[in-house]
Amino acid sequence: MKPFGRRAEFASPSASAESVPxxxxxxxxxxxxxxxxxxxxxxxxxxxxxxxxxxxxxxxxxxxxxxxxxxxxxxxxxxxxxxxxxxxxxxxxxxxxxxGYGPLEPLLQDDSISDIMVNGPDRVFIEVRGKMRLSDVRFRDAAQVANIAQKMAAAVGRRVDESSPLLDCRLADGSRVNVVFPPLALDGPCLSIRKFSKKKIDFAAMVANGSMIPSVARVLEIAARCRLNIVVSGGTGSGKTTMMNALSRLIDHEERIVTIEDAAELQLQQPHVVRLETRPPNLEGKGEINQRDLMKNALRMRPDRIIVGEVRGAEAFDMLQAMNTGHDGSICTIHANTARDAVTRIENMVQMGSMSLPQRAIRTQIASAVDLIVQVERMRDGVRRVAQIADVCGLEGDVITMNDVFTYEFEGEDANGGLLGRYVSSRTRPGFSEKLRYFGLERAWMDAVQELPA
Structure with a gap:
């Protein structure tokens, strides 16, 4: 076969190779x-x-x-x-x-690993079943880490180098990647990979995993079917996207859904889905399309539901507007430690984009737009659980009133270090009872809530 420069095709194994020191x-x-x-x-x-x-x-x-x-x-x-x-x-x-992606390839193919964190050529951490540990994977040097990061970026038409040292992208299988290059990363390029789960997680699987009990799963199923506006709240790696995927599986297949994400990772099963993804600026600093731009455009696309992968800025105002203007059943995620903190964060993010709005007007919008806040948490035994489900009841004076539909109470731990706890319920009538009645599910909701101790 004809050689290519100093290299030859595989079909010519007899070709000579130049010795290298x-x-x-x-x-x-x-x-x-x-x-x-x-x-x-x-x-x-x-x-x-x-x-x-x-x-x-x-x-x-x-x-x-x-x-x-x-x-x-x-x-x-x-x-x-x-x-x-x-x-x-x-x-x-x-x-x-x-x-492939060099030494990372075996980790990417291992379904038991949920997160991969490369802190340097010799420091690759993985998360297995909620527990973090140092893996035995090694790179040859920092240059190999950089090459693999650039290969990931190039696969989706993006770039990362010293002049553009931050990158969010996704792999072909949907895994989410974050890269930080020097000079921002002092010890060499750093990669954080949130792997795309090949398993379709639903509420039955989450009950089997210990993430919730059947009564909580039933309430969440009813909430999704009744087109409640839901905010999924939690910390990094707490299972917010998994919860959103489980909720989305109950959306009617006849509805038109528009998803908005920084790096697409939602696994919607419906046939009528429009997936939108943000775009970073080019080399000249132009051409950026952020989530707020996509949010505004989504409202012109005649969606039945809008799903935002993560609300983190001024697009919170547009999300509230969508929830208040006929797009019931919209879902979004937010970083917060409790359901009450989630409301405060939404308020702060709205102020980032609309400084002129008075505080009471913002809180009125939140109270009328958001129906339910689902707080998820990765607990110290590695299990991701639903820690709290809160109903946003309304506004009393200048305070948003909330009612805990379910709360997880810690009671101890077993011999293997697993946490023991129980769910308690307030058994009060939710602020969205009219929606439940409209869909004929009010009795089912009250039956699920009353199964647990008050």
């Missing part, structure tokens, strides 16, 4: 020092025999088998004492470098 390429991670130089040299020789354009077009399984054959040939020619397992490992690492 051992120190030209960093050693593979966790290799004994006595074997680092030969492995480094072998790695370079393999790369010299591979055409990157051809490799990128091959399926990963085919590429790996051809790389294994090439590694075996070169190791035999140079009489390197490498076991079959070491040769297979080198071929796998090279495959991940060429058509």
């Amino acid at each position: 051992a120190d030209a390429v960093d050693a593979l991670p966790e290799r004994p020092a006595t074997r680092a130089a030969p492995l480094s040299r072998l790695r370079t020789q393999v790369l010299d025999r591979v055409d990157p354009v051809v490799a990128a077009e091959l399926p990963a399984s085919v590429l790996r088998s051809q790389l294994e054959a090439l590694v075996h040939e070169l190791a035999g020619r140079d009489r390197l004492e490498l076991s079959a397992r070491e040769q297979a490992r080198l071929a796998e690492e090279l495959t991940h470098d060429m058509v």
Whole structure:
């Protein structure tokens, strides 16, 4: 076959490879020092025999088998004492470098891992079942971390470097990625990956996981079916997006839904969904489309429901306007520690975009727009639970009144460190009882609430 520069296609394994000094390429991670130089040299020789354009077009399984054959040939020619397992490992690492995301590829393929955090070449943390730990994954150096981050950015048409050191993007499977480059990151490029769950989580699965009890699940099902305006509140990694996905599964398939996100990660099952995603500014600092711009445009798209991945700024005002102008059943998430804090944060964000609005007018809008606040929390045993469900009742004077439909009360822990607790209910009539009656679900709501102790 015709060579490509110094490289040749896989079909010409007999092509000669130029020898490269051992120190030209960093050693593979966790290799004994006595074997680092030969492995480094072998790695370079393999790369010299591979055409990157051809490799990128091959399926990963085919590429790996051809790389294994090439590694075996070169190791035999140079009489390197490498076991079959070491040769297979080198071929796998090279495959991940060429058509994947390097050392991160095994972590991305592991469904038990929910978060991946790269603090440096030798500090890769993972979250498994709600618990954080240091993984044994290593990068060759900070340059490899940077290359992988730039590869992720390029896949969605974005860029990250020292002149544009912050990036939010998503992978092909929907996983959410945040990147921070030097000089903002003092110890080298940092990556935070929130993995996209391949499992379709519904309320039944959340009950089985211990995230809630059947009565709480029933109340949330009724809330979604009755087109209540719901705010899902919680801290980072508390399960807000999972809760939003579970709520969205109960939306009627005949409704037109518009979603607005910074990095698209919602998993809506309905056929009539329009997905909108923000756009960062270009190199000249122009062309940015933020969530508020998308929110304003969504109102012109004749949506039945609007779902905002995360409200974090002035778009809160437009979200309230949508909830108050016939778009019942809208859902959004917000970062807050309690349901009361969520109301305060919404108020503060509205003021960011509409400084002239008096406080009472903002609170009136919130009280009339928001029906239910669902507070989720990742607790110290690693389980993400519904900690509180609050009904926004109305306005008394200048104070927004709220009623706790359900509250999780901690009681202790079991022998394995799992938390023990119970849900209590106020059993009061909700402020949106007219909506429940309209959909014929008022009795079902009261039955679910009264199953628990007051």
